[in-house]
Amino acid sequence: MNNNSQSIHIKRDILIRLVKAFDSDNFEKNVAKIPFDMRPKGADVPYRCCIYKEREIIKDRIIADLGFALEPLDESERLDEMAADSLQRKTIEENPLTVIDAACKGCVPSRVYVTDLCQGCVARACEKACKFGAITIAGGKSHIDPSKCKNCGMCINACPYNAIVRLIVPCEQACPIGAISKGENGTATIDFEKCISCGKCVAACPFGAVNEKSHIIDVLKAIKDGKKVVAMFAPAIAGQFPGSIFQLKSAMKKAGFFDVLEVAQGADITTKKESAEFVERIEHGATFMTTSCCAGYNNFIAKHLPEIKPFVSDTKTPMYYTAEIVKQKYPDAISVFISPCVAKRKEVQANENVDYVLNADELGAIFVGRKIEILEMEDTQYDYDSSKQARNFGVTGGVAAAVNSLLDDEEKANAYVIDGLTKDSIKQLKKYAKDGCCADGNLVEVMCCEGGCIGGNSNIASPKIAKKIINSLLEKSNDLK
Amino acid sequence: MIKLNYIIETKGALMETIEVKICSGTTCFVMGSSFLNELYELIPQKYGEKVSVTQSLCLGQCSKQDTHSNAPYVKVADTIISEATVEKVLAEIEKRVNKNE
Known part of the structure; x- marks a missing residue:
């Protein structure tokens, strides 16, 4: 995923300012000032038609970062009041994503389009290639009749000048299950009945119009109120920051977390249960079993492919087991899952042992806002020493390899990895x-x-670097026994 | 290029190594400095010993008001590049290499 776009830069900039505002003496007032701090009077207008629209979109992003949905709002809301409301909120929003209507460009509908490069050639390969009679030549140029065109793309391949192109709507293209599409007013709308919260649209939209409803304020407030806020970070998060996971623990404690656990600890339990389950299923005649720790996949099964359920492992996710450990150890704790993806937000809602989710970039914003230099931190050890296999859960192939590592030679699974839920792999x-x-x-x-969880939409490090950082951790880790 | 190699061999002592420091402070990392990592391979490949590239602790650029917005930072010799990209850094190096030449 492209986590290095300018829209992500702006998103993180806003999150950092939000943390600074929270830590200031007047949260509400300083939140309301953010759009004006970022686009002061006379500032350049780098992206939109005017400074007012830029500020409005920044305001909308802040509202999403405060944890609210934009869909029911009508632009009359005041940021300071929304900020005050965010401090009063007791429950989190149901659907993790929200579309910023003002930021959505309203891309032209996806279709096949003849560009100016058309030479009006004699061959007329496009006309011949079209099985639906949608192409005619007029005025020395090809024309497509939209009422006849079926978007098959045969003319695109036929044109000797590459003059015919397919216009795409990036969010629609990225969504594996067709849950986001242009609504009546031309801007993107998410069908939450279908949405599996995978976050692919968040990363795909070049205008950064799809936002997560953040829990960052809820977490900061719980810390400020003196609650025992315990963080548990997904294996992929180990690759998202400079420094080691031991320095990361110190940094998180400095940020205000009471304790920090690796979700890799729960992944060890998942591996043990899942490998035993695999052997048992095969013994009872099952032909195959799929893993069950990806939240996006689980959401997909529930909404779109319940038929595969009998073949899906019943073993719970690493987050589930880790959260159980947290609540046993600290019954009064507020537990926060540090996540590389959007989909886990859905899983958290269904799990009473987890209270909130922070993304890698939200945690990063807290570090920046609180001036925490991870590389300058001392090491803090973990109570439990997670295995090498568990720490590799966030890299594609890692889960299957972990399961296999516990199986004897004659029991070894023939692993097959579906690396990314796409329209094609869904067919599979x-x-x-x-x-x-x-x-x-x-x-x-x-x-x-x-790429696995290191390819999640809300990661900080490039997947290549995340893998490198995780690999250096694996070298120092022990095999699961 | 041939001319350059000649200068290095004969007047090596006169050539100053251009130091490139990529900030790995928290702010720069959060604002995307990991995407600059290809520079660690690219620079030695392109410039050999003329340019050195190292990972640096916080360069201190983000400590001023709101300057996190312009991270990640990279230092090429005494020039600070804000909102650094691989292209921006290479352009600055190129400018200096040509000057040295």
Whole structure:
């Protein structure tokens, strides 16, 4: 995923300012000032038509970062009042995503389009290639009749000048299940009945119009109120910051967390249960089993492919087991899952042991806002020494490899990895469910994001660097026994 | 290029190494400095010993009011590049290499 775009830069800039405002002597007032601090009078207008629209969009992003949905609002809201409301909120919003209507460009509808490069050539390959008679030549140029065009793209391949292109709507293109589309007014709308909260649209939109409703204020407030706020970070998060996970723990404690656990600790439990489950299922005649720790995949199963459920492992996710440990150890704790993805927000809502979610970039914003230099931190040890296999859960292939590491030679699974939930891999999964077997392997690891959790939409480090940082941690870790 | 190599061999002592420091402070990392990491491979490949590239602790650029907005920072010799990209850093190096030449 492209986590290095200018829209992400702006998003993190706002989050950092939000943290600074929270830590200031007047949260509400300083939140309301953010759009004006970022686009002061006379400032350049780098992206939109005018400074007022830029400020309005910044305001909308802040509202989402305060944890509210934008859909029911009508632009009359005052930021200082919204900020005050965010401090009073007791429950978090149901759907993790919200579309900033003002930021959505309202891209032209996806279609096949003849560009000016058309030479009006004699060959007329496009006209011949079209099976629907949608192309005519007039005025020395090809024309597509939209009422006949089926978007098949045959003319695109036929044109010797590459003059015909497919216009795409990035969010629609990125969504694997067609849950986001242009609504009546031309801007993107999410169908929350279908949405699996995978976050691919968040990363895909070049205008940064899809935002998460953050829990950052809820977490900061819990810390400020003196509650025992315990963080548990996903294995992929180990690759998102400079320094070691031991320095990261110190940094998080300095940021105000009472204790910090690796979700890799729960991943060790997941691995043990899942490998035992695999052996048992195969012994009882199952042809294959899929993994169950990817929240995006689980949301997908629940909404779009319940037929595959019998083949999905019943083992709970690493977050589930880690949260259980946290609540046993600290019954009065507020637990926060530090996540590389949007989908976990849904899983958290269904899990009473987890209270809030922070993304990698939200945690990063807290570090920046509170001037915490991770590389200058001392090491803090963890109570539990997580295994090498568990710490690799966030990298594609890691879960299947972990399960296999506990199996004897004759039991070893023939692992097959689905690296990213796409329209194509969904077809594959549908086939497995329909056939009741999988020709590709008997242990199918499914990761919604390409590259695994390190490819999640809200990560900070490039997947390549995240993998490098995680690999250096693996070198110092012990095998699971 | 041939001319350059000649200068290095004969007047090596006169050539100053251009120091590139990529900030790995928290602010720069959060604002995307990991995407500059290809510079660690690219610079030695392109410039050999003429340019050194190192990871640096916080360069102190973000401590002023609101300057986190302009992270990540990279220092090329005595020039600070804000909102650094691989292209911006290479352009600055190129300018200096040409000057040295």
